[in-house]
Amino acid sequence: MDARPSTDETDPATETFVAHRNLLFTVAYEMLGSAADAEDVLQETWLRWVKVDLAQVRDQRAYLVRITTRQALNRLRTMNRRKEAYVGQWLPEPLLTAPDVAEDVELAESVSMALMLVLETLSPTERAVFVLREVFDTGYDEIAAAVDKTPTTVRQIAHRARRHVDARRPRRVVSPDESRAVLESFQRVLETGDPQTLLDVLAPDVVMVNDGGGIKQAALRPINGAEKVARFLVGALGKNTSPVAVAPTVVNGSTALAVHLDGELDGILALSIENARVTGLYYVRNPEKLTRAETETPLTLR
Incomplete structure (x- = not known):
């Protein structure tokens, strides 16, 4: 099922979800490496989002990212079990992207096949922390709420994940x-x-x-x-x-x-x-x- 609420609806929950949908998909995809699973995560995020009392939410974007991250973490653990039974090598699902993605150096590197493969070597929590901190520049407190850890622990995980990725990522950006x-x-x-x-x-x-x-x-x-x-x-x-x-x-x-x-x-x-x-x-x-x-x-x- 595609998490694409009808644009005919004008309620605030729908408007906010649609406004941030591409961001949420990118978060889920970078954590999972699978568009199909990312779409499932967005569907699960939507089902939880419509039950939220928006009057109690200070930062709706951050709240949506938090829900998406939690659902993606659950899905990532399931995927890891599937990969153990996968025949041959597992590669991320390739996405045809618009020219503006290639022009955005930071975005292009974060979804590149080479970096996505490096992210596969991280634990689910390390991957979530790395993606939120290094790619989306999310604050430690927000990440802590998303992965159910203390901010101090998140800082330690972020440092460990960054060191691991830096040792394996491409050494320079190619024009x-x-x-x-x-x-x-x-x-x-x-x-x-x-x-x-x-x-x-x-x-x-x-x-x-x-x-x-x-x-x-x-x-x-x-x-x-x-x-x-x-x-x-x-x-x-x-x-x-x-x-x-x-x-x-x-x-x-x-x-x-x-x-x-x-x-x-x-x-x-x-x-x-x-x-x-x-x-x-x-x-x-x-x-x-x-x-x-x-x-x-x-x-x-x-």
Whole structure:
């Protein structure tokens, strides 16, 4: 069920929820990495929000974020159990995003595939605290109320999570022009299938992660190193008897490629780029995760 109350209604609860809906979705998505689960969280948030006495709420935005965070935490713990039974590697659900997301450096980095994967290594509470503090600049008291901890404990969790993420996140922000240039080079390489040119585009320590979810064929473990990644890509392209079309797109605020076989979307290949080379490749083939890859999803930090 979609948490989109009718705009024909004019009651204050509905107006406030609709006004902050994109923010709440972004909070839930960054905590969960799944648009479908984020939508479920918003539905649960809405059902609780309409029962609130608004006269008793000083900051309605903060209150909504608090409800969303609590519901997302509950969902995240359930998802972690599902991931244990997931076939192969689990990648966040790619979202087709509008150009303004890519232009907002802070937002684009926070939803990038690379950072979302780093967030997967945090505990549910650490992830919630990190997202609220580092991404949405939420105060410690507000976070404490959302995660049911003391402000002092939240500060400690935030420090630990920040240190963990900083040690693993990309080392620098890449300009849109640099991203486009590398993407165009990589796209040409895929179209020609030349192994040596491919090696020139890949960083020596590049990592490729594939997500087929047990539905589509995919490598079950990460592929490490330029030579192994190049061999995998060239081999995968060579096995396809159907026409392959590769087109640039923007998912999660970053450069990516949409791969089509016989005119149908086969998967989204997201890239991480540093020093004009590809350092990370994240290929989502699981069709259940491609429902947001062709229609823009609005995201916001405000």
